[in-house]
Amino acid sequence: MAYDFQYSASTTKSLDEAVQALEAALKERKFGVLWQMDIPSKLKEKGVDFDNPYRVLEVCNPHEAKQVLTQNPMVGYFLPCKVVVYENEGKTVIGLPKPTVLMGVIGDESLMATAERVEATLKEAVDEAAR
Numbered sequence: 001m002a003y004d005f006q007y008s009a010s011t012t013k014s015l016d017e018a019v020q021a022l023e024a025a026l027k028e029r030k031f032g033v034l035w036q037m038d039i040p041s042k043l044k045e046k047g048v049d050f051d052n053p054y055r056v057l058e059v060c061n062p063h064e065a066k067q068v069l070t071q072n073p074m075v076g077y078f079l080p081c082k083v084v085v086y087e088n089e090g091k092t093v094i095g096l097p098k099p100t101v102l103m104g105v106i107g108d109e110s111l112m113a114t115a116e117r118v119e120a121t122l123k124e125a126v127d128e129a130a131r
Contacts (some may be wrong), residue, residue, distance in 0.1 A: 005102075007123050008095030009130035015053045018085050018092045021129035026059055026083075028128075029121050034058045034080055054086040061118070068103075068114050075111065078102045081122065094126045 011018055023033050039054040060080040068075040083096045099122070103115040 004098075006095050006097055007119075007126065008093050009126050010091040010093050011130040013092055013130070015055065015085055015087055015092050018094055018129055019055055019057070022057070022083065022085065022094060022125065025125035025128040026122075029061075029125055030063070031059045031061045031081075031121070031125065034060055052087060055084065057083045057085070059083055059122075061121075064114060064118055068111055071110055071114075072106060072108050074106050074108075075103070081118070083122065083126070094129055096122055096126065 013021065019036070026033060035058050037056045039056065040050045040052065043050045058080040059082075065079055069079070078099070081096065081099065083094065085092065085094050087093070099115040099119045100112065103111045
């Protein structure tokens, strides 16, 4: 069974511009960027060449995180939320795994309302950053 596990938007912005726009859009929605990994730089440190610009951002809304972790500690397997920004075929792509799909793996229906709310917020931030 195939899942549509991700949400993505493309933009003509550079990777750095997209990351800056994403950080601003997330901040407006009370999500902070905990850290960001530049995949090509990290791999180069390990002696591996990877030339495609690719960033992974770990993002979190602390109030939402506390709520879902209180309900089910297994949610921590998926936290913080990941948002990726990378270049592909001349465009910059901003994407994320859908929280509803991740929470569906746990099978705890009490988490779905929060997952839907977080997913909608993250999609809004991605769409805003891509504009």
